[in-house]
Amino acid sequence: MAGNWKMNLNHREANLLIQKLAASLNEQQLTDVETVVLPPFTDLRTVQTLVDGDKLLIGYGAQDLSPHQSGAYTGEIAGSMLAALGCQYVVIGHSERRAYHNEDDKLVNAKVKAALANELTPILCVGEGLDIREEQRQVAYCRGQLDAALAGLTAEQVVKVVIAYEPVWAIGTGKTATPENAQEVCGALRALLVERDGRATADQVRILYGGSVKAANIAGIMAQPDVDGALVGGASLDAEEFAQICRFPEHITR
Numbered sequence: 371m372a373g374n375w376k377m378n379l380n381h382r383e384a385n386l387l388i389q390k391l392a393a394s395l396n397e398q399q400l401t402d403v404e405t406v407v408l409p410p411f412t413d414l415r416t417v418q419t420l421v422d423g424d425k426l427l428i429g430y431g432a433q434d435l436s437p438h439q440s441g442a443y444t445g446e447i448a449g450s451m452l453a454a455l456g457c458q459y460v461v462i463g464h465s466e467r468r469a470y471h472n473e474d475d476k477l478v479n480a481k482v483k484a485a486l487a488n489e490l491t492p493i494l495c496v497g498e499g500l501d502i503r504e505e506q507r508q509v510a511y512c513r514g515q516l517d518a519a520l521a522g523l524t525a526e527q528v529v530k531v532v533i534a535y536e537p538v539w540a541i542g543t544g545k546t547a548t549p550e551n552a553q554e555v556c557g558a559l560r561a562l563l564v565e566r567d568g569r570a571t572a573d574q575v576r577i578l579y580g581g582s583v584k585a586a587n588i589a590g591i592m593a594q595p596d597v598d599g600a601l602v603g604g605a606s607l608d609a610e611e612f613a614q615i616c617r618f619p620e621h622i623t624r
């Protein structure tokens with residue numbers, strides 16, 4: 371379960387949210403469900419200090435990285451810098467970056483390679499806009515995005531990638547895809563991985579769903595065979611709500 375904080379919470383607020391989250395989830399729950407936060411860059415040192423100091427079983431990562439290793443790229447953050455801060459994950463190709471920063475498939479592919487070169491796990495986002503959904507082209511569109519993002523990667527590298535299917539029309543809108551909508555595309559993405567690298571590789575890759583995930587709808591989404599987790603935006607800013615999402619196995623067995 372990964373919480374994408376987007377451009378919210380300064381480092382003091384981050385401190386508070388991590389402490390509340392740690393208090394809401396016991397060690398068993400954090401062992402059963404891998405829990406990850408993805409704060410703004412300026413919060414990462416604070417999160418690292420808390421996680422290390424209190425030995426919290428909470429993973430963390432960044433929301434973007436530069437495709438370059440170092441050099442004259444004003445305003446950019448290199449993968450090696452994130453790794454040095456103990457990050458395990460980095461979001462790549464979020465629809466907000468594709469839309470507001472013109473990130474295309476080629477750049478997304480370069481960023482995936484930069485993440486892997488620095489031993490960071492990419493959380494690679496794909497997802498269709500409303501126009502594509504209305505034309506019922508979501509499967510082909512998302513498969514195309516995934517194929518382009520993974521270009522040139524070996525099967526060994528592909529197993530290290532986490533994929534997040536986030537339909538743009540469901541992000542921050544309160545309109546969650548139905549569990550069947552999520553399964554349709556997540557299943558098609560896994561099928562592409564089978565075609566590309568074989569069943570054994572495809573089965574090891576974790577595929578997340580994202581878009582208006584809340585405690586109230588997580589169980590239905592997680593019950594789908596090709597959904598292995600969630601990428602949560604707004605609801606991850608509320609410690610108790612995010613903790614409830616992370617406790618989803620209890621909802622499923624109930």
Ligand SMILES: O=C(CO)COP(=O)(O)O
Binds near residue numbers: 583601
């Ligand atoms: O974009 C998202 C996570 O990356 C989803 O955001 P919301 O959960 O706020 O819809």
